[in-house]
């Protein structure tokens with residue numbers, strides 16, 4: 001199975017927003033990602049609009065040929081936005097106002113009753129729903145009960161460990177990917193992935209997609225966005 005790279009361009013907008021003007025334009029980054037062989041564009045429209053904003057989403061939806069994956073909190077506001085835009089996919093993430101970035105997976109089990117109507121309305125609109133969860137069997141089972149076709153496994157804990165300490169976390173990711181696939185759920189993964197830590201994750205055979213943002217945009221400062229995306233794709237392909 002091929003492994004797709006979804007490029008999260010949120011932090012192009014973060015840099016733009018630091019000065020309040022238009023540069024660097026997220027849509028210019030989208031065109032570079034298209035050119036570099038990225039397989040999709042991921043954006044997280046946060047409640048506080050700290051990176052991507054509503055107008056960016058409008059432009060993205062009308063101007064890219066790549067599938068768009070909208071990361072969204074499970075709120076009425078975001079549900080209405082997703083239903084209006086109908087992106088290819090919507091990845092439901094937990095969102096806390098005070099966090100710097102998404103800190104942990106969604107509690108799909110504990111929040112079943114809150115998530116169920118949101119997941120079903122997205123699915124009814126033809127949007128591929130993904131749940132961003134920790135690589136735990138209980139969360140996969142919860143995703144199954146919610147009829148989510150996709151789960152995105154949180155690689156944050158793996159990414160923060162020293163290379164010598166990663167084996168246990170890597171096994172959790174591999175076991176979760178296998179369990180999801182066995183139950184007919186397509187497993188994806190993401191958060192904190194870099195050139196240095198992506199290969200063992202990309203080697204997990206059931207994974208169909210990785211979503212990577214902060215590192216690619218940061219690395220673009222040194223080698224350019226096109227090269228940053230190309231090198232990440234090459235590393236992912238080398239793992240298969």
Ligand code: PXP
Nearest residue numbers: 102132190191192211212213214
């Ligand atoms: N996947 C999800 C669900 C995320 O929330 C994020 C961060 O926005 C990513 C992937 C990408 O993480 P990073 O920016 O660390 O590559």
